[in-house]
Amino acid sequence: xxxxxxxxxxxxxxxxxxxxxxxxxxxxxxxxxxxxxxxxxxxxxxxxxxxxxxxxxxxxxxxxxxxxxxxxxxxxxxxxxxxxxxxxxxxxxxxxxxxxxxxxxxxxxxxxxxxxxxxxxxxxxxxxxxxxxxxxxxxxxxxxxxxxxxxxxxxxxxxxxxxxxxxxxxxxxxxxxxxxxxxxxxxxxxxxxxxxxxxxxxxxxxxxxxxxxxxxxxxxxxxxxxxxxxxxxxxxxxxxxxxxxxxxxxxxxxxxxxxxxxxxxxxxxxxxxxxxxxxxxxxxxxxxxxxxxxxxxxxxxxxxxxxxxxxxxxxxxxxxxxxxxxxxxxxxxxxxxxxxxxxxxxxxxxxxxxxxxxxxxxxxxxxxxxxxxxxxxxxxxxxxxxxxxxxxxxxxxxxxxxxxxxxxxxxxxxxxxxxxxxxxxxxxxxxxxx
Numbered sequence: 418x419x420x421x422x423x424x425x426x427x428x429x430x431x432x433x434x435x436x437x438x439x440x441x442x443x444x445x446x447x448x449x450x451x452x453x454x455x456x457x458x459x460x461x462x463x464x465x466x467x468x469x470x471x472x473x474x475x476x477x478x479x480x481x482x483x484x485x486x487x488x489x490x491x492x493x494x495x496x497x498x499x500x501x502x503x504x505x506x507x508x509x510x511x512x513x514x515x516x517x518x519x520x521x522x523x524x525x526x527x528x529x530x531x532x533x534x535x536x537x538x539x540x541x542x543x544x545x546x547x548x549x550x551x552x553x554x555x556x557x558x559x560x561x562x563x564x565x566x567x568x569x570x571x572x573x574x575x576x577x578x579x580x581x582x583x584x585x586x587x588x589x590x591x592x593x594x595x596x597x598x599x600x601x602x603x604x605x606x607x608x609x610x611x612x613x614x615x616x617x618x619x620x621x622x623x624x625x626x627x628x629x630x631x632x633x634x635x636x637x638x639x640x641x642x643x644x645x646x647x648x649x650x651x652x653x654x655x656x657x658x659x660x661x662x663x664x665x666x667x668x669x670x671x672x673x674x675x676x677x678x679x680x681x682x683x684x685x686x687x688x689x690x691x692x693x694x695x696x697x698x699x700x701x702x703x704x705x706x707x708x709x710x711x712x713x714x715x716x717x718x719x720x721x722x723x724x725x726x727x728x729x730x731x732x733x734x735x736x737x738x739x740x741x742x743x744x745x746x747x748x749x750x751x752x753x754x755x756x757x758x759x760x761x762x763x764x765x766x767x768x769x770x771x772x773x774x775x776x777x778x779x780x781x782x783x784x785x786x787x788x789x790x791x792x793x794x795x796x797x798x799x800x801x802x803x804x805x806x807x808x809x810x811x812x813x814x815x816x817x818x819x820x821x822x823x824x825x826x827x828x829x830x831x832x833x834x835x836x837x838x839x840x841x842x843x844x845x846x847x848x849x850x851x
Contacts, residue, residue, distance in 0.1 A: 461516035468772030514751035519556035529563030552803035572738025579733030587718035588699035600727025619698035632807035635664035656840030709771030811846025
């Protein structure tokens with residue numbers, strides 16, 4: 418998964434590569450149609466028990482049966498791939514296919530330096546674009562400068578993710594409340610819980626959740642053009658405009674009104690998630706990546722995950738990408754493997770194990786809770802609602818968001834100053850792309 422905690426993890430490797438002045442190698446040849454006697458070297462970092470890990474293990478079996486080739490799978494951690502990929506991809510040790518994080522600082526950087534292949538012809542040949550909603554395609558296509566939303570395909574996602582609202586249905590029933598369907602109802606629910614002495618929102622100001630709530634509040638006032646300006650640099654972002662002013666002021670109001678705990682600035686994401694799991698907080702605004710864990714651990718009450726009310730725009734994106742290194746020895750085999758992971762039967766494994774498939778047949782999803790999750794995600798896709806993450810536009814912006822929002826909620830600075838500081842760092846970090 419790519420959420421806002423991950424952007425900062427690639428910065429050291431990007432800087433090291435740039436300083437080293439990597440010399441790019443020429444293109445490697447692809448294989449023919451037959452895979453007999455050949456080996457597909459595959460890297461990914463999904464756990465064996467995860468939805469994607471289970472699905473891709475089955476895809477390996479199908480691939481080997483159908484092609485006669487052997488898959489040499491090397492289990493890598495997320496950090497291993499992010500820290501070493503840039504150097505390894507420029508050598509003969511490059512894999513044929515690997516999972517890599519989407520976004521400008523990650524897949525976009527590899528695309529701009531020529532380390533991963535333009536796979537547009539394969540996308541056309543296999544018809545993958547027909548299976549991917551426009552907002553999913555955005556993170557798979559890059560410009561020559563490595564900015565997502567370009568015209569050239571450098572990767573293919575086969576799962577997705579989004580940020581919504583987890584509700585403890587039992588806590589709502591005990592409080593005599595209904596799950597909100599509009600933003601006004603959402604605020605009424607927050608007020609009602611506070612009136613009963615309950616802090617309603619599980620939140621974390623020391624890590625990504627609070628920044629995601631802030632961006633989601635901006636999205637309630639925004640349209641697709643705002644997202645394109647903020648994420649794709651189409652036009653300058655007005656940091657004192659209605660979207661971001663509303664988000665920053667409203668977030669401070671949430672703390673002042675008791676919707677969020679007063680010590681939120683020191684709370685981490687794990688603590689916020691656990692407070693929902695143990696039932697002490699009835700509402701948690703966060704990502705679908707928690708879904709599988711909540712299925713396993715939040716078993717003492719009934720709960721649901723819904724899109725944030727009152728807007729068609731939600732944080733989220735495609736999942737990580739399958740990318741093919743330019744130095745891959747067996748590109749055609751890599752494309753065949755990607756295609757197998759897009760098949761309905763493989764997509765169903767993702768969907769029935771708590772993941773969000775991008776090309777599943779609804780009839781294949783047999784788990785009721787998973788079907789509800791996928792239906793919510795598909796509704797966001799139908800509205801072209803995926804709006805990415807607030808730290809994506811600029812390297813290092815994750816830490817800036819955390820720091821500035823901590824200053825806001827602790828009273829060190831007001832909303833206008835917070836937005837001025839955020840805007841200055843945003844403008845500096847995106848100057849090369851605009």
